[in-house]
Amino acid sequence: MNKWYDSSETGDNIVISSRIRLARNVKKYPFSCxxxxxxxxxxxxxxxxxxxxxRTVFGDSFDFINLNEKSEIEKHSLLENHSVSPELINKNKPxxxxxxxxxxxxxxxxxxxxxxxxxxxxxxxxxxxxxLADKIDNLVEESIEYAFDEDYGxxxxxxxxxxxxxRASFMIHIPLIEMFGQVENLGQAISKFGMTLRxxxxxxxxxxxSIYQISNQVTLGKSECEIIDALKNVxxxxxxxxxxxxxxxxxxxxIDLEDKIFRSYGVLSNCRKINSKEAMQLLxxxxxxxxxxxxxxxxxVNIYKIMMDIQPGNLIKNMSKNVxxxxxxxxxxxxxxxxxxxxx
Amino acid sequence: MNKWYDSSETGDNIVISSRIRLARNVKKYPFSCxxxxxxxxxxxxxxxxxxxxxRTVFGDSFDFINLNEKSEIEKHSLLENHSVSPELINKNKPxxxxxxxxxxxxxxxxxxxxxxxxxxxxxxxxxxxxxLADKIDNLVEESIEYAFDEDYGxxxxxxxxxxxxxRASFMIHIPLIEMFGQVENLGQAISKFGMTLRxxxxxxxxxxxSIYQISNQVTLGKSECEIIDALKNVxxxxxxxxxxxxxxxxxxxxIDLEDKIFRSYGVLSNCRKINSKEAMQLLxxxxxxxxxxxxxxxxxVNIYKIMMDIQPGNLIKNMSKNVxxxxxxxxxxxxxxxxxxxxx
Numbered sequence: 001m002n003k004w005y006d007s008s009e010t011g012d013n014i015v016i017s018s019r020i021r022l023a024r025n026v027k028k029y030p031f032s033c034x035x036x037x038x039x040x041x042x043x044x045x046x047x048x049x050x051x052x053x054x055r056t057v058f059g060d061s062f063d064f065i066n067l068n069e070k071s072e073i074e075k076h077s078l079l080e081n082h083s084v085s086p087e088l089i090n091k092n093k094p095x096x097x098x099x100x101x102x103x104x105x106x107x108x109x110x111x112x113x114x115x116x117x118x119x120x121x122x123x124x125x126x127x128x129x130x131x132l133a134d135k136i137d138n139l140v141e142e143s144i145e146y147a148f149d150e151d152y153g154x155x156x157x158x159x160x161x162x163x164x165x166x167r168a169s170f171m172i173h174i175p176l177i178e179m180f181g182q183v184e185n186l187g188q189a190i191s192k193f194g195m196t197l198r199x200x201x202x203x204x205x206x207x208x209x210s211i212y213q214i215s216n217q218v219t220l221g222k223s224e225c226e227i228i229d230a231l232k233n234v235x236x237x238x239x240x241x242x243x244x245x246x247x248x249x250x251x252x253x254x255i256d257l258e259d260k261i262f263r264s265y266g267v268l269s270n271c272r273k274i275n276s277k278e279a280m281q282l283l284x285x286x287x288x289x290x291x292x293x294x295x296x297x298x299x300x301v302n303i304y305k306i307m308m309d310i311q312p313g314n315l316i317k318n319m320s321k322n323v324x325x326x327x328x329x330x331x332x333x334x335x336x337x338x339x340x341x342x343x344x
Numbered sequence: 345m346n347k348w349y350d351s352s353e354t355g356d357n358i359v360i361s362s363r364i365r366l367a368r369n370v371k372k373y374p375f376s377c378x379x380x381x382x383x384x385x386x387x388x389x390x391x392x393x394x395x396x397x398x399r400t401v402f403g404d405s406f407d408f409i410n411l412n413e414k415s416e417i418e419k420h421s422l423l424e425n426h427s428v429s430p431e432l433i434n435k436n437k438p439x440x441x442x443x444x445x446x447x448x449x450x451x452x453x454x455x456x457x458x459x460x461x462x463x464x465x466x467x468x469x470x471x472x473x474x475x476l477a478d479k480i481d482n483l484v485e486e487s488i489e490y491a492f493d494e495d496y497g498x499x500x501x502x503x504x505x506x507x508x509x510x511r512a513s514f515m516i517h518i519p520l521i522e523m524f525g526q527v528e529n530l531g532q533a534i535s536k537f538g539m540t541l542r543x544x545x546x547x548x549x550x551x552x553x554s555i556y557q558i559s560n561q562v563t564l565g566k567s568e569c570e571i572i573d574a575l576k577n578v579x580x581x582x583x584x585x586x587x588x589x590x591x592x593x594x595x596x597x598x599i600d601l602e603d604k605i606f607r608s609y610g611v612l613s614n615c616r617k618i619n620s621k622e623a624m625q626l627l628x629x630x631x632x633x634x635x636x637x638x639x640x641x642x643x644x645v646n647i648y649k650i651m652m653d654i655q656p657g658n659l660i661k662n663m664s665k666n667v668x669x670x671x672x673x674x675x676x677x678x679x680x681x682x683x684x685x686x687x688x
Binding site: 255256258259262263265266267268269270271272273330333 | 599600602603606607609610611612613614615616617674677
């Protein structure tokens with residue numbers, strides 16, 4: 001089964017992916033922090049059954065993964081693909097995740113909240129992501145009664161998620177806003193609209209490859225559609241800003257941009273070892289090169305997929321053995337060279 | 345006519361070239377600093393005639409260049425090829441140079457001394473360079489009486505050249521001694537043997553591309569052969585040191601060396617603009633890559649020639665028009681890409 005990120009990217013995709021996360025809790029259990037081990041196992045069974053026993057197409061398309069049985073590497077790999085959150089895999093309590101075969105949906109069980117439904121689509125497809133999340137939410141609700149209050153909406157472990165329990169986000173690639181040192185300003189500006197900007201791996205993660213997540217902070221007092229519309233409005237302005245900077249650079253400093261992009265290509269297609277931070281930065285340049293047409297490809301290069309594949313956990317998982325950081329850097333360089341060979 | 349530096353390099357050449365310089369003054373004229381303009385023109389004619397009117401093969405193989413008629417660019421280009429010294433082209437007095445067609449010999453007229461005979465051969469060929477310098481020296485002496493003292497030897501404008509008036513030097517490429525931060529120590533160590541280490545463009549020039557000139561400081565009290573032998577002894581030790589470091593790196597850190605060399609290759613074969621300092625450094629890595637066999641070539645790449653060709657004056661001369669530093673960086677990148685294409 002192809003994953004959502006396997007499709008080649010085309011056009012001037014500033015938005016890499018669109019994501020919805022719904023926080024839900026089950027009425028009959030106390031919140032996760034007060035859940036006994038027995039209750040936790042029962043919770044996991046309840047959620048698993050709500051999907052696997054449903055008489056819908058979803059029943060067979062989800063993998064159930066008991067995280068307590070998984071190695072650190074496997075858990076890290078799930079994290080790097082955004083199928084689970086750091087919070088879920090760093091827990092010592094029973095926890096699990098249901099992942100759809102194409103990785104567009106993951107249902108985390110016993111994270112900060114009992115249930116976290118996540119959906120993701122490539123590109124600017126937040127509406128599709130929302131519709132799918134809503135569908136999964138309804139499916140779970142067929143067999144599970146959520147903790148819900150007529151006045152406050154969905155009740156959640158942390159007060160910031162009360163109400164709709166929704167977090168809508170875009171993963172955006174903004175190399176030029178970053179190049180011109182405007183990320184911090186941007187973060188401050190969008191916070192006035194109740195939005196927040198984070199690194200590729202969420203809260204507290206450092207920016208990598210000029211990729212950021214923009215999402216709503218407020219979940220209460222607005223409908224899901226209003227929240228999504230507000231996110232779209234702010235994101236559209238960011239897209240405009242990035243496009244303007246890009247056009248300006250292409251018009252007035254094209255040779256400098258070409259130089260930067262071709263040097264990055266030269267290093268990536270020749271290096272013999274590379275750490276993930278540098279690789280992410282150079283791959284970001286390559287993505288910009290492809291978007292601007294400065295680099296010609298045969299259409300089969302998916303930079304975002306390479307970015308995921310070269311993360312430490314994924315790299316080790318694909319090598320089927322644990323290796324030192326040095327050896328990882330060597331394998332990462334080899335993998336990137338192979339991906340670029342004959343394609344750019 | 346091919347120049348001496350046109351021949352492809354092979355083997356583990358740490359020594360790029362061997363050079364002899366003889367300082368001579370004409371008995372009937374005062375030293376250069378006290379020379380009248382008329383005397384200067386007469387001096388130039390005397391030296392020119394000593395070569396051009398000689399009934400030897402040399403008569404036709406030398407070009408006479410009146411430096412006062414040359415543009416700054418042309419003078420700079422001669423300097424970059426080591427055919428003239430900075431002192432000669434920065435003078436406001438009448439000065440000239442005779443250059444042999446293959447550029448193995450240049451005779452500077454009215455430099456610090458009246459006559460400076462320079463010979464150069466590729467590789468470790470200091471004996472050949474000395475024999476040729478001696479031959480040219482004898483040829484000039486057939487028609488010109490040198491300032492010579494039975495006790496002191498050849499009299500020169502600066503006391504440091506009195507005696508033999510010889511400076512013997514090797515141009516050496518020592519990337520590993522530089523990489524390991526040992527250049528300064530080396531300079532101090534060889535000074536105890538009356539030798540000195542300078543950058544590629546001599547006194548006061550900054551090191552470029554890990555290329556240095558090692559030469560004798562003392563010209564008095566020893567014969568030419570003793571001076572040359574002492575230089576060879578010290579240089580042999582430097583070669584040994586560089587080789588040891590190289591073998592050690594190849595044995596214990598080969599992947600790091602490969603990474604460095606391939607990255608430099610990647611940048612040079614892809615960049616769209618590059619200044620001469622960075623280009624020299626990366627070309628030095630390429631030379632090391634070829635020497636160690638890490639980079640495979642089809643045998644037609646002459647890194648030292650590329651290093652000369654990308655110097656600002658040579659670059660402009662070959663473009664036949666003066667351009668901005670920015671445009672030079674673009675043309676330099678283009679030239680290097682062309683040189684490497686299909687060759688490495």
